[in-house]
Amino acid sequence: SQQGEEDPQALSIQEGENATMNCSYKTSINNLQWYRQNSGRGLVHLILIRSNEREKHSGRLRVTLDTSKKSSSLLITASRAADTASYFCATVRMGQKLVFGQGTRLTINP
Amino acid sequence: EAGVAQSPRYKIIEKRQSVAFWCNPISGHATLYWYQQILGQGPKLLIQFQNNGVVDDSQLPKDRFSAERLKGVDSTLKIQPAKLEDSAVYLCASSLSSWGRSSYNEQFFGPGTRLTVL
Numbered sequence: 736s737q738q739g740e741e742d743p744q745a746l747s748i749q750e751g752e753n754a755t756m757n758c759s760y761k762t763s764i765n766n767l768q769w770y771r772q773n774s775g776r777g778l779v780h781l782i783l784i785r786s787n788e789r790e791k792h793s794g795r796l797r798v799t800l801d802t803s804k805k806s807s808s809l810l811i812t813a814s815r816a817a818d819t820a821s822y823f824c825a826t827v828r829m830g831q832k833l834v835f836g837q838g839t840r841l842t843i844n845p
Numbered sequence: 846e847a848g849v850a851q852s853p854r855y856k857i858i859e860k861r862q863s864v865a866f867w868c869n870p871i872s873g874h875a876t877l878y879w880y881q882q883i884l885g886q887g888p889k890l891l892i893q894f895q896n897n898g899v900v901d902d903s904q905l906p907k908d909r910f911s912a913e914r915l916k917g918v919d920s921t922l923k924i925q926p927a928k929l930e931d932s933a934v935y936l937c938a939s940s941l942s943s944w945g946r947s948s949y950n951e952q953f954f955g956p957g958t959r960l961t962v963l
Contacts, residue, residue: 739887777849777936777954778888823887832901833952835887 739767739824739836747842754811756839758824759804765827767800769809772821772838781809781822811841819843847871849955851937857961863925866958870918870939876900878952879912879922880936888936894920924960932962 742757758767766785770778784791784800784807791798797810811818821840825833850869858864870877876895880888891910893901897917905912909928914920924931934957941950 777956778938779954780951783951825887832890832893833888835889837885837887 739826739834741822741824741836741839743839744837745840745842747844748814750814750816750843750845752814754814754818754841754843756809756822756841758807758809758836760807760824760826760836761805762826762828763802765829767798767807768825768827768833769796769798769807770823770825770835772823774820778823814843816843816845849937849939849953851935851955851958853958854956855959855961857963858927859963860929861926863923864927864960865921865923866935866937866960868920868922868937868955870920870937871953874939874941874953875917876940876950877914877920878938878940879920880938882934882936882957884933891922927960927962929962932960934959 739758739760748754764786766783768783769781771781772778782791782793782796782798784798786802789800795812800807807824819842821838823835823838825835827833849871852867856864878893879891881891882888891905892912894914897914910924912922936957937955938952940952
């Protein structure tokens with residue numbers, strides 16, 4: 736069964752705008768990760784945030800984690816056409832097993 | 846550095862036929878994973894190998910799916926016989942990690958094999 740649920744399921748914005756995706760999960764975690772999947776390609780790891788961290792940045796990406804609410808958000812600033820992809824959150828409870836959500840399909844319009 | 850290689854990229858078969866997928870992980874990666882990704886969903890772990898041993902196969906439908914990693918390097922995933930609901934993308938991933946280590950090692954994914962069962 737899938738642990739994470741992303742919201743919204745689909746998001747369409749104009750190039751240059753910011754995109755925010757949310758992820759909720761059900762059980763305690765060791766860390767939470769965000770992945771990107773372009774059409775026809777495999778998954779690419781974007782960022783990892785550990786359960787004792789609240790915010791993390793990587794380039795135009797900002798991830799927050801609220802363990803009390805069991806939720807995370809991914810913010811992409813100054814979006815580009817190349818950011819068009821599906822974005823998945825994945826949780827890790829123990830060991831290395833990733834449990835993925837259903838993803839958010841992001842479309843950046845020129 | 847070469848990434849995770851998978852073949853074939855696409856496969857179309859009829860139900861009840863057999864199919865096999867191949868994965869070659871990144872050199873030196875001890876852990877190998879097979880995921881199933883049904884259209885519109887996130888990937889689901891089918892099986893995890895640590896070297897040539899199985900660590901987790903709790904979500905592998907063992908009546909029809911099998912996987913092996915005999916020499917602890919490349920791996921094959923087989924479906925026999927295939928059902929319509931097996932239509933999906935099968936992703937292989939690898940990582941440096943050893944099972945039980947507290948630190949996380951990033952998983953690197955291959956491009957996947959898209960299976961269509963008619």
